[in-house]
Amino acid sequence: MSDLKRIRKEFTECKKDLETSGLDVSMPDESNLLHWKATIKGPVGTPYEGGIFRIDIQLPSDYPFVPPKMKYETRIWHPNISSESGAICLDILKNEWSPALTIRTALLSLQALMSAPEPDDPQDAVVASQYKKNTAEFSSTAKYWTETYASGSNEDDAIRKLVEMGFEVDVCKRALKQFGGDENKALDSLLAGLA
Amino acid sequence: MADDESEMLFDNSCDDASDAEEDDDDYSEFEQPSLAQAPRPFRCLRPDDLREMQAAAVKRVAETLCCEPSDATVLLRSFKWDAERVISSYFENPEGVLEKAGVCGSSNRAVIDAAAAQPYQCPICLEMVTAFSALGCGHRACTPCYSAYVGHKIDDEGTAAVRARCPLVKCRVQLTDALVNALATDAQRARYAVYLERAFVDDHPRLAWCPAPSCTHAILMVQPADGAPLTGAARVACACGEVFCFACLRDDHSPATCEQLRLWLIKCKDDSETYNWLQANTRACPACKTSVEKSGGCNHMTCRHASCGHEWCWVCAGPWKEHSGNFYTCNRFKETDDEEVKRKDLSKAALERYLHYYSRYINHHSSLMLEEKTRQAMEDKIAEMQALGSNWLDGQYLKEATESLIACRHALQYTYVYAFYLPADNHKELFQMAQRDLEMTTEDLSAEIEKPVEQIVRLTVLHHQQMSERRLANLFNAVEAHRVAEAQAALEAAHVPGALSRPQSQA
Structure with missing residues (x-):
């Protein structure tokens, strides 16, 4: 039985220092305290700078005695994160987990991992070998991935989805802006425009 | 821990704590090991004997180093239950040994369910509390949280619970059995005792459980007089009647070695040579599926199996009738080359x-x-x-x-x-x-x-x-x-x- 009181407390704590930490958390389903979504700002001075990375967090039923399950939803080019699945290789999310760690400290560790990859303990062998052999090439690939997948938060994502439905890019942008980024309302208006 | 170290100074400087693990034995290792191998002496231990043996080692270390029995247990575990090595290593490098084993010195005692003077935030439930428990490292957590942590280790992590550490981040101090027993429920305590006993036998290089189902005995190899490490197969007999090899826990297999037996069992299991040979040399008769070996002659096969008598072409496996008169037109015909013949001979010889x-x-x-x-x-x-x-x-x-x-x-x-x-x-x-x-x-x-x-x-x-x-x-x-x-x-x-x-x- 997980400690819901602690989870609620953690959630409020996380919300406190949005500005300084560059972290944000949310619960997509308010009734399910065990499923979180988080975003991490790419650390300054790394190829991830300027990117916003979405993380999916599942808290196991015996949290905090068992580590949370975290994975990147935003694609990222990093030696310790799978470029395919977003799976993370980080000791504190496995055997080094301690119940004194929190979601917030774990997310900060992820941010630190983005600043300082550990290519000797890789999750993605291709990225890790590139990181070791050709740092310049690694940086430019990671930067390119950041620009492609992690720039501009949810808005780009929404635009992409709407564009995939067959609307013009400019029209989509205008609609999204009109409804403050609300994807569903924008879609409704676009559909209404069609009719 | 030790009150008077000068008394216990050792003049050999063989190993410090960092390489203690590799350096298993004293200098007798460098002498010619005795090669004549009389049947090695062993004893069969009942659960009571095991507890006694464990308690004796703990007592020896605790008394010599003047430490808590539960700390002595942790020390012994990290030295594979070699009490003498714990003691000698400790006097060479006390801090190093304690740190490596995850033990706090006797000046830092564990605290169980005390009250703090000032309220503090429990790192586990994040509430402000005063009650706390802590190991010698002084990392506090409120007692209910600490109990839940200990309980989780026992309930969900099996034998690994024996090596559980302080719940604080990256603290390497080991939970002591005294703290576990104080915080766990009765059922958990009983489970923990079983795990401790299992870990004792598993960690001890000269102990092995009898592999017979539901037998609770363990076999203790008597330490060779020259301190030589135990290697190779050794036939032992448990009081329950099970006779087995101490090294590999399989059936007594002398004169074959453990490695030979392992290879042999794998070989017998996949029976690969039979398979290889059948693959290389035989074909199933298209009618009755009996394996047929072609011993020479032409490709006109007549199955000799009991009542079959089917006639077929070795090359295309089609009925021979269709080949009659125009044998050489069978379009898949191919002369076997020398290489293939050699390969077949080899695999046949190996199989035989x-x-x-x-x-x-x-x-x-x-x-x-x-x-x-x-x-x-x-x-x-x-x-x-x-x-x-x-x-x-x-x-x-x-x-x-x-x-x-x-x-x-x-x-x-x-x-x-x-x-x-x-x-x-x-x-x-x-x-x-x-x-x-x-x-x-x-x-x-x-x-x-x-x-x-x-x-x-x-x-x-x-x-x-x-x-x-x-x-x-x-x-x-x-x-x-x-x-x-x-x-x-x-x-x-x-x-x-x-x-x-x-x-x-x-x-």
Whole structure:
């Protein structure tokens, strides 16, 4: 039985220092305290700078005695994160987990991992070998991935989805802006425009 | 921990804590290890004996180092329960040993369910609390959280709970059994005790559980007098009757080595050579699916299997009728080249070799499977003899003969494993002679005791039995002599160049 009181407390704590930490958390389903979504700002001075990375967090039923399950939803080019699945290789999310760690400290560790990859303990062998052999090439690939997948938060994502439905890019942008980024309302208006 | 270290100073400086793990033994290791291998002495321990042995080691360390028994337990665990090594390493490098083992010194005692002067935030439930428990490292958590943590380790992590650490981030201090027992529920405490006992036997290099199902005994190898490490197979017998090899926990397999037995079992399991050969050399008759080997001649096959008689083409497996008259037009025809012939010969030879050893191995093996039946049959015979007028005591020689027979068969099955892996040399010749002799007398013995009661001649049985036992001993002696000679040769080869560089430290 997980400690819901602690989870609620953690959630409020996380919300406190949005500005300084560059972290944000949310619960997509308010009734399910065990499923979180988080975003991490790419650390300054790394190829991830300027990117916003979405993380999916599942808290196991015996949290905090068992580590949370975290994975990147935003694609990222990093030696310790799978470029395919977003799976993370980080000791504190496995055997080094301690119940004194929190979601917030774990997310900060992820941010630190983005600043300082550990290519000797890789999750993605291709990225890790590139990181070791050709740092310049690694940086430019990671930067390119950041620009492609992690720039501009949810808005780009929404635009992409709407564009995939067959609307013009400019029209989509205008609609999204009109409804403050609300994807569903924008879609409704676009559909209404069609009719 | 120790009040007076000067008393306990050691003048050897062999290992510090960091390489203590590799450096398993004292200097006697550098002497020529004794090669003659008498059956190694062992003892069978009941659960009570195990507890006693564990308690004795804990007591020895706790008294010498003046520390808590629960800290001594943690120290012993990190040194594979070698009390002397804990003590000597500790006096060389107390801090290093404590840190490596995850133990706090005696000045920092664990605290169980105390009240803090000031409220603090529990790192686990994140509430402001005053009650706390902590290990010697002083990392506090409120007692309910600490109990939940300990309980989780026991309930969900199995034996690993024995090595659980302080719940704080990256703190390496080990939970002590005193703290666990104070915080866990009764059921968890009982489980934890079982885990501790299991870990004791698993960690201790000279202990092994008896592999028999539901047997709770463990076997303790007596430390060789010269301190030499335990290596290789050793036949041990548990009080429950299970006889097994201490090193690999499988059936006693002398004269074969653990490694030979492992390879052999894998080989028998996948039976790969049979498969390879069948693949390379035979085809199934298209009609009756019997494997057919082409021994020469043309591609016109006529199945000889019982009532089949199907005629077919080796090359395309089609019915021969369609080929009649225009054989050479079979479009898939291909002359086998030399390479392929060679490959087939090789795999056939390997298979035949394997089957030679396997059939004999499995023959003794299946005779052994009837062991219980044989024993029962002998009981019946003895009863029958009694009915014929001899007394019960007189019949007992049959029982002894049966046990000898079983022992011989048991060894014989593994002689084929041993022989299979022997290179063809003089030793193999000698070994196979000893094997043949043993096999002959074993069969004689077997034949004699299986005769009807009135035909059994006691003297003949005794004669065969003694011969068998002697030949079994001869065979083992030959194997042992060869092993010693080989080890000696290897030792000389390894030692001669290195002799100068090795420290000759007989201080």
